Amino acid sequence: MMGALFKIRGGVHPDDRKHLTKDLAIEKIPMPPVLHLPLQQHIGAHAEPEVERGDKVLKGQVIARAKGMISAPVHAPTSGTILGLHSYHSPTASGLRWQTITMRPDGFDRWIRRAPPLDPLTCRPEEISRRVADCGVVGMGGATFPSAIKLNLGDRHKLEQLVINGSECEPYLTCDDRLMREKAAQVIDGARIMAHSIGVVQVIIAIEDNKPEAIAAMREAAADVPDTSVVTVPSHYPMGAEKQLIQTLTGKETPAGKLTADIGVVVHNAATALAVHDAVRHGKPLIDRVVTVSGGAVARPRNIQAPFGTPIFDLLEFCGGLKEEPEVILVGGPMMGQPIKSVHAPILKGTNGVLALTRAETASRQVMPCIRCAACVSACPMGLLPLDMAARVRKDELDSAVKIGLMDCISCGACSYVCPSNIPLVQYFNFAKGRLKAIDGEQRKQRLTRKLATLRLTRMEEQMRAKKEAFARRKAEQAEKAAQAAAAQPAAQSGAQEAVAQSGGSAETGAAEGGDRQ
């Protein structure tokens, strides 16, 4: 079914450190005392709150609805009371406060009446994507793009394959590994539902070769499912990046600035497939997920099924707390994850890992000057020259950095990972991308301001002209009146009869107009 695999460019082979959690079954965390649910847990417009302080909500109830084309609703992960809508710590490096709904679980975990199961084989594809949208399903590999939109891609693109990304190439993370082992049949069912929705036949489930148990479990579950194959891909970071994964599987290169759908392939994460299964078969909205809590500073690393909004602090406590002072606490994997400022911040739909790493693990070192060793060039999966781009960003030559490929950078971190001088290359690139976005926004704002100013100017000119005209008219009227008054006397003198005959509005006006014209 699948031919030989294709090689990707660059990449690295980090120590995967998955042994810390790969043999630990998924455990459910006891319901935390409070849940913090940000309105923005996905890419796109934030959700619009549907509840108010003091409201009682049921498990699965929509507490914030999707707003706009690209958005996703937020559901209550359990039953309880809404404590309020406020700004609260986000699981980000800045710790910026986000609009968040905070609720107190009541401990009963009572479900709202769920949507009835759909039969994916008889219902229309739109029904599936609508259900997925209603259930708030987003890409769970970390990108958090609303999945329903990707399920509609078949409308505008000629699609050939659905790829389920089970590569889980980030070190430490084993949540997808565990899901594929423990819920293989459901993941495959979810994948087939998605395939039906986007209108493709062939489903490829790609799993890195460091997960033999998941491969075996998925193969077994897929054995009797037609057109569904499990493909072992090499453990080679960043295999999980969708463009790289597609290249490995099909040899096709997604053109820059295009979607993978443009070359006929749609990629969904394995956990997303499970969420789709739950949504379609059980009417269950996305309210929880599996998170790998690991790292050398964690007392007892675990794979935890936790409701969204669970504070990271509670997850760490469930793992026995920290056994030593960590160098950093991250959400996501060590390659692309981001450090968090506060452990009180919650986990979100895209949080696949919480890592507390020791200094030895992060291996941070003295930053040295670039020795142009080109290790970053060999490591870059996109064929970029990271050292050159970083040098240009450093000199604040952002446009020239863009010219040599800054926007093609996927921030995978392979370059920084290998850099012997320990130069924070990704930091430069992310900074530059952020600056450009800000500049772009600024320019858009300027353009808008200019446009509005021009409009205002024309409007004012219009008003001025109107005023002037009115003024001129009035003046003319007055002049005419004066002229009439002046004319009245000689007329009175010349012949009273004529004046009497012409008395009346129309005659006056006609005279005024005639005067104006002259």
Add this chain to the structure above:
Amino acid sequence: MSSRTVISGPYAHEKASVRRSMTLVMLALAPATAFSFYLFAWPAIFLFLLIAAAVLAFEAASLAIAGKPVRIFLTDGSALLTGWLLAMSLPPSAPWWIGLAGAAIAIIVGKQIFGGLGQNIFNPAMVARVALLISFPLEMTSYVEPTPLFSNLAPHFGDSLAAFFGLGGHVDAVSGASILGHIKTELGRGASLSEALAGQSGLGALGLGQVTGSLGETSAALLALGGIFLIAMRVISWRIPVAMLATLAAMASLFNFLGPDHYPNAAIHLLSGASILGAFFIATDPVTSPVSPRGQLLFGMGCGALVFIIRTWAGYPEGMAFAILLMNAATPLIDRYVRPRIFGHGAKKSGAASK
């Protein structure tokens, strides 16, 4: 948690550092160096130690003047490696002041004036070697026959030390010429290549290194082993050495085929002079060579061709240092125009299935 200003990942790192790379290169040089010490005995060892001490001193002084952290940069190994390569490129019997002047030129002029580690355009050791070669042609081309340590020929420690510092002391040494120098002289006199090679050591000796020459011109075999070690450890890529040696061999073979009596064959070119040292250890200096894979191939080919051209038609019997410096000068240009293809740009297999 520490208050780090860098917030982007990755929060993992390969076991790579500047110091590690430099140390591995020195490790790869060690067997050939040890063998050269054995061959040329005390004078070579004194020269090496003096240069090592001098480069560190000049580096420390330069860093202090520039206001840079001395300890961090002094221990990165780069200065020591420069000194090491400089020592390898000098005649083993060179006097102390040659070593000292070379160290000063390499570190101050070749490296620190440009801004220190990573900033120089030219390989510092080669800058020093060429400056010395042009300034002191006599001292830089006076070679001695090997006088192995622990053999009857070996000069005594004390005598060597005195001679090294020019304080009298007599060392018996048979002066000789390197094989490339010998060939050049003989061909220049109108002799044929076979006459020139008569009585010279065979290829086996060339490969193993029991020949006259600079410290690093002996023992092609040990140097090649070191080079392969570096490729295996991924400290250097295979591209520059392979492109360079292949180009040199190809040009030598071509001309040898056209005029067997005037042009030495590929084996002599590869095994003599600084071919192996230059290809694996000097041309691969990351700072002064291109960064893209195709750029590296181009650079290696350029070095190989220039070495052949200079050896064959220019005034010097050996052209490694010149060839590398010339290609160093071309590196910014190569880096500007030879870039990898960016993923998704101009791909052959874009297979546009949509629309």
